[in-house]
Amino acid sequence: MKNYRRIPLTSLQQCRHYTAGESSSASKVVVAGLLTVSGGIGGTVLYAKWDHKFRAAVEKNVPYSDWLLGLALGPAAQDPGLPIKKRVELAQPPSMIEKQAKKEGAEGPVKDSSPAPSQPAQSLEEASAEATHIISAIGEVPSVPAPCDTEAAAVKECNECHEHKEATAVHPAPTEPMKERPVEEVAARLAQQEQEEQDISASVSASLEDSLASSAKATLQAIGAQEAALQAIMQHTDKLKEAMEAEVLPEEKSNQWKDLEAALADRTTALNDARAALSKANESLDSLRSVIDESKGLKISSVRPLVLAAEENLHNMVVDLDKMVMKVQSAESEAKIVSQYSELVNEAKRQFQREVSSLTPEIQANWKGLTGKLSTDDLNALIAHAHRRIDQLNRELAEQKVREKIHIDAALEQQKLEDQKALDNAVNTALQHVKEDARLDQERKLAELREVMEAEMRTQLRRQAAAHTDHVQDVLKVQEHELKAEAEQVLSSKMLEQETRYRQLTQEQLDNFTLDMNTAYARLKGVEEAIDSHVVAEDEARKAHQLWLSVEALSYSLKTAEADVPTVPLENAAQAVRDSCRDNDFALALASALPEKSLQRGVYSEASLRARFNSLRSLARRVALIDESRNSLYQYFLSYLQAALLFEKSQEAPPSQLSSEDLDPFKLLSYASYCLEHGDLELAAKLVNQLRGEARRVVEDWLIEARLTLETRQVVNLLSAYANAVGLGTTQAP
Amino acid sequence: MADEHARKWDRCLADTAVKTVTGLGVGIVFSLIVFKRRAWPLSFGSGLGLGMGYSNCQHDFRSPYLIHGRMVKVSAQCNFHCLSEVCDTRSHHAA
Numbered sequence: 001m002k003n004y005r006r007i008p009l010t011s012l013q014q015c016r017h018y019t020a021g022e023s024s025s026a027s028k029v030v031v032a033g034l035l036t037v038s039g040g041i042g043g044t045v046l047y048a049k050w051d052h053k054f055r056a057a058v059e060k061n062v063p064y065s066d067w068l069l070g071l072a073l074g075p076a077a078q079d080p081g082l083p084i085k086k087r088v089e090l091a092q093p094p095s096m097i098e099k100q101a102k103k104e105g106a107e108g109p110v111k112d113s114s115p116a117p118s119q120p121a122q123s124l125e126e127a128s129a130e131a132t133h134i135i136s137a138i139g140e141v142p143s144v145p146a147p148c149d150t151e152a153a154a155v156k157e158c159n160e161c162h163e164h165k166e167a168t169a170v171h172p173a174p175t176e177p178m179k180e181r182p183v184e185e186v187a188a189r190l191a192q193q194e195q196e197e198q199d200i201s202a203s204v205s206a207s208l209e210d211s212l213a214s215s216a217k218a219t220l221q222a223i224g225a226q227e228a229a230l231q232a233i234m235q236h237t238d239k240l241k242e243a244m245e246a247e248v249l250p251e252e253k254s255n256q257w258k259d260l261e262a263a264l265a266d267r268t269t270a271l272n273d274a275r276a277a278l279s280k281a282n283e284s285l286d287s288l289r290s291v292i293d294e295s296k297g298l299k300i301s302s303v304r305p306l307v308l309a310a311e312e313n314l315h316n317m318v319v320d321l322d323k324m325v326m327k328v329q330s331a332e333s334e335a336k337i338v339s340q341y342s343e344l345v346n347e348a349k350r351q352f353q354r355e356v357s358s359l360t361p362e363i364q365a366n367w368k369g370l371t372g373k374l375s376t377d378d379l380n381a382l383i384a385h386a387h388r389r390i391d392q393l394n395r396e397l398a399e400q401k402v403r404e405k406i407h408i409d410a411a412l413e414q415q416k417l418e419d420q421k422a423l424d425n426a427v428n429t430a431l432q433h434v435k436e437d438a439r440l441d442q443e444r445k446l447a448e449l450r451e452v453m454e455a456e457m458r459t460q461l462r463r464q465a466a467a468h469t470d471h472v473q474d475v476l477k478v479q480e481h482e483l484k485a486e487a488e489q490v491l492s493s494k495m496l497e498q499e500t501r502y503r504q505l506t507q508e509q510l511d512n513f514t515l516d517m518n519t520a521y522a523r524l525k526g527v528e529e530a531i532d533s534h535v536v537a538e539d540e541a542r543k544a545h546q547l548w549l550s551v552e553a554l555s556y557s558l559k560t561a562e563a564d565v566p567t568v569p570l571e572n573a574a575q576a577v578r579d580s581c582r583d584n585d586f587a588l589a590l591a592s593a594l595p596e597k598s599l600q601r602g603v604y605s606e607a608s609l610r611a612r613f614n615s616l617r618s619l620a621r622r623v624a625l626i627d628e629s630r631n632s633l634y635q636y637f638l639s640y641l642q643a644a645l646l647f648e649k650s651q652e653a654p655p656s657q658l659s660s661e662d663l664d665p666f667k668l669l670s671y672a673s674y675c676l677e678h679g680d681l682e683l684a685a686k687l688v689n690q691l692r693g694e695a696r697r698v699v700e701d702w703l704i705e706a707r708l709t710l711e712t713r714q715v716v717n718l719l720s721a722y723a724n725a726v727g728l729g730t731t732q733a734p
Numbered sequence: 735m736a737d738e739h740a741r742k743w744d745r746c747l748a749d750t751a752v753k754t755v756t757g758l759g760v761g762i763v764f765s766l767i768v769f770k771r772r773a774w775p776l777s778f779g780s781g782l783g784l785g786m787g788y789s790n791c792q793h794d795f796r797s798p799y800l801i802h803g804r805m806v807k808v809s810a811q812c813n814f815h816c817l818s819e820v821c822d823t824r825s826h827h828a829a
Contacts (some may be wrong), residue, residue, distance in 0.1 A: 619739060628799045633792045697798055698739055 045072050052076065052385060065151035146180045201306070204295040211291045215284035219317040222274070225323035229267070233331040236263040237338045267335075274328060281321055306452075308443055315436045322429045333418070355385060416691050521685035542726070544581040548723035556718050561605035570712070571599045578721065592720050594683060598712040604705050610676045613684070616702055617669050618643075620695040624665040627693025651677055665695050682710055750787025755785020784799055 048055035049653065059066040075371050104140055209316070239260045292314065554573035561567040574594050581587035626638035646666060654671035655662065662668070668687050675684035685706040688699050761779020769775050
């Protein structure tokens with residue numbers, strides 16, 4: 001082993017030694033060659049670098065040189081004439097800052113109008129039914145204040161509006177047009193009004209009665225109190241007079257004075273009572289007056305007499321009260337005079353008493369108790385005093401007499417004044433009373449007059465109503481006639497219309513019915529036709545099916561060909577086909593187009609033909625050179641030689657068009673072989689048909705067989721296609 | 735048809751062989767009897783036989799391409815018919 005290894009090494013070495021000498025020349029050659037090649041390449045590269053055109057030429061002509069040159073020199077330089085785009089790029093204009101459109105600040109939010117001013121309450125003022133109940137039109141004027149436009153924004157406006165509205169509420173303007181309301185409504189309204197009136201009057205009367213009763217009571221009370229006061233005053237004055245003038249015993253005097261005081265007290269109490277009662281009465285009278293005024297304000301006619309009566313009562317009461325008050329006042333004034341007189345008397349007495357007491361201090365105060373206790377001095381003094389007093393009094397009297405007139409005048413004046421005052425008061429009161437009386441009278445008269453007038457008006461109105469009813473009746477009659485005529489016309493027209501419509505409808509119905517009938521009939525017909533055609537189609541389908549079956553049988557029988565054995569004679573199958581298409585000319589024609597040979601003998605299969613061809617091919621090759629002109633044995637020899645020496649492709653795809661050089665038998669045979677291998681018997685036959693001469697004679701029967709097969713197959717295919725078509729045509733798609 | 739070619743060859747070869755042998759035989763005979771046992775009648779006879787066989791073979795192979803015509807007398811009555819007639823009769827030289 002080692003030896004074996006060494007030997008190659010040594011042999012190599014030897015070889016190397018042996019070739020060493022020779023290697024110098026060889027290496028020289030190699031080196032020279034390499035140098036030349038590299039020099040050439042380097043020179044080419046350098047020159048290409050210098051001369052661009054040369055480089056382009058080299059790159060164009062020598063493959064892969066562009067890669068080499070690119071590697072060595074870098075990519076080819078661009079033409080400097082072209083503008084350099086990248087450097088001189090226009091700077092992109094700075095993007096415009098979008099000015100944000102300043103949204104205008106939304107206008108101050110529209111202040112919603114302050115909560116819509118509450119609609120002023122619609123005050124429906126019922127205009128009282130001044131008109132009589134007979135005339136239907138009653139004006140109810142709804143007063144709707146002018147609606148305020150609340151959409152105006154500002155609050156101010158709204159306020160103004162508010163105020164305006166309030167102002168307008170005062171002057172209600174009718175916004176709805178007055179419209180006459182139906183009778184029932186009117187009647188209802190009237191009834192309602194009457195009811196209301198009744199209610200009101202009832203209430204008013206009740207209130208009046210109440211207030212009358214109360215005021216009457218109060219007045220009576222007052223009058224009673226006044227009477228009592230009067231009595232008390234009179235009593236008091238009487239008592240006072242008595243006390244002044246009567247000369248009675250001291251005990252009785254004291255009794256008298258007590259009585260007087262009692263009477264005074266009585267008088268004061270009576271007076272107070274009277275005053276209180278008077279005030280109460282006045283109050284009640286005032287209330288009565290207010291009630292009366294209220295009820296007067298209602299302005300309802302039925303209340304008026306009550307009001308009137310109440311007023312009269314009031315007046316009477318007032319009159320009585322005033323009378324009593326006057327009486328009391330006169331009594332009071334009398335009492336005042338009397339009291340004044342008594343005051344004077346008392347004053348005089350007191351003075352006298354003082355004088356007496358001054359004269360006679362030991363005399364007791366009560367000069368009535370003086371009798372029996374006085375001394376002569378005292379008596380003298382007293383008499384002197386009395387004389388002096390008498391003198392004084394005489395003088396005073398004289399003075400008084402002198403001043404009497406003045407005093408009287410003054411007193412008269414005073415009296416006159418007082419009388420005047422009293423007179424004035426009396427006159428005033430009397431005037432008032434008279435005024436009241438007159439007014440009441442007037443009112444009474446007015447009421448009476450009103451009643452009379454109302455009665456008259458009622459009669460007139462009744463007359464008018466009668467006239468109206470007559471007129472209305474006449475008008476109604478006329479209207480009735482007119483309306484009847486109109487209604488009849490309308491009716492007749494409507495009837496006509498209805499009739500025409502009815503007729504139209506019936507006609508339409510009839511038409512529709514006939515249409516429907518027609519359509520139904522047509523459809524029925526269609527259905528029948530369809531069924532018939534179906535039947536026919538089924539028949540056809542059945543026939544087609546039979547045909548197809550027979551054709552299938554025929555085509556199946558074609559397949560029964562085994563290798564080198566023809567198929568069964570196709571006569572039976574063809575007969576079956578002919579039977580199944582007795583009335584079909586096309587199929588009959590086709591069926592009769594089957595070649596006789598195939599019917600009698602059968603056809604060969606394609607496989608057998610193919611196999612046969614392969615064996616024929618060699619024979620055909622061998623006699624390829626023999627034809628009419630060349631058919632000696634020498635030619636046979638040459639032909640054999642040619643076949644032996646000439647090689648062609650066993651299979652070659654035939655071109656779509658045969659040229660003259662393709663008509664060479666060898667080529668033809670290879671084409672035909674190719675076709676046969678690819679199952680194209682027809683083309684193979686066609687190609688084989690191009691053979692000429694002996695080769696043709698040799699393949700003649702094969703050709704005939706192939707033709708037969710092709711023909712049969714074509715016919716069968718046609719029949720099958722036809723059967724399929726017919727079958728497809730007759731089958732109905734599901 | 736292809737078999738015919740092979741049959742032809744069979745026939746041909748057989749025929750040639752027979753003829754050659756027959757010629758040879760005749761040549762032998764003639765050489766023995768007439769021509770004093772010379773060699774030339776053998777080769778002549780075999781050659782004759784071979785040649786005849788070759789010729790026969792060739793004729794056999796040629797036979798499809800041979801056209802046989804016949805003279806037709808033209809009669810005055812049926813000129814067209816007769817002229818257009820071409821009969822292709824094959825004479826079988828059965829061997």
